[in-house]
Amino acid sequence: MSQTIAILTGASRGLGATLARGLLAPGTHLVTLARRPDDDLAALASARGVKLEQMAVDLADADAAAQVAERIFAALPRDATRYLLINNAGTVNPVANAAALTDPAAIGAAFTLNVTAVMLLTARFLAATQGLGAKRQIVNISSGAGRNPTAGWAVYCATKAALDMYTRVVNAEHREHGVQAVSLAPGVVDTGMQETIRSSSVESFPALARFQDLKASGKLSSPEAVAQRILALIERDDFGQTEIDDIRHYA
Template sequence: MTHHLTIITGASRGMGLAMAQQLLDAGHHLLCLSRRHNDELGQRATRAGLRCEQWAVDLAQPEAAATRLEVWLAAQDGASAATVTLINNAGVLPRIAPLAAIPAAELAAALRVDLEAPMLLTSAFLRGTGQWPAARKILNISSGLGRSPMASQAAYCAAKAGMDHYTRCVALEQAAGPNGARICSLAPGVIDTDMQVQMRGAQPSEFPDQGTFLKLKEKGALTSPAEAAARVLAYLARPDFGSIPVADVRD
């Protein structure tokens, strides 16, 4: 068993891009599922002599992505992998407004990306690697909003709460079988990403907590994507990863 393989969603920008860059620097082969290719990632992998396959996929249509992943895993040489990891990082916010003000199609798309896609990809990953001797890990990037309600964030809060709870269920299932995958739904802290920009730009009349996010930026309380990625990957590398199925990187 000679190499490490990591599958990561949302790797073309923000913390996902930073994680992908740091994983390449650590010698991992990557499969990236994102809305678009990132040329720098490919060049970085080439310089390091690593594989970085990038799929331009729309995770609002997650069944196709999950089916493709399962077929792809079946074609890999699982016996040569020391570790294989799935990082469900991609996420979207619908328009920040009360639930009744958001069109049904926008809500449905957000829930597919934020909850349905991670569940389907997790299922495909578990089937596709079930006979591999490699150590298997699943890292779901959650949020504190999955654990604390906030007005005008119903879709995102519900999706992350669902991510936390399906992680608990999968942890119980995997603990009962041979070479079970270790899984954790991890809140990464408050990060200076496009989502924060979206929250700061929301209408105060529709988002009562907008001022909170403005103050976080003003006080310099936001973690950079690179720093957040380093903390998350350090948590993923812990010997006890998965012993707590729902966790916070700040704990």
């Protein structure tokens, strides 16, 4: 019997990879979703005696996301004391002025990864854990971009705003049944996403200089520090009381 069953998306890079390592604790059964398996994570899980399942999937593919969600939760053990879903996978692309957003495939892939996959996994999570006496927690990794408009990020801002509202609806429907859902902004973290942002053109992303300066001046948060704060927040007694939250409030 595992005390905690944790499902984590976007686990092979950046913040997700660091969260995965932090979740490899005794009594945890960790299921990760990423485009490719992480051999180092598997070795670490083995060394720590933690059960790890790695699902290789592209969550920007809606059909693949639906299939993996069904497969994970159909086989979910029902004897854990806590069930935790962390929807971390996401993309900032496409970065462009709203007038230049003409590629429906790029827009659709971003919405699928940032929003649709979250909905599909959460739906299966809610159904599979319904009626259990266990703690049920959902963390949706959002962004300040969903709460403040940024030129060049029409798609990213829109998807993160959608994620915030979706989290509020989940709470409106399921909080009375013991579900705790939080849409959490992680701050500006030194990950591959930041590299993508800094490689944008100033024409597509007018705030480019500010993000280049954040890197140059060492003002980006490390994935390790942010992951540690997120995992600590999940353990707090008041987790879930603030449904639209920012991890910088807990620094």
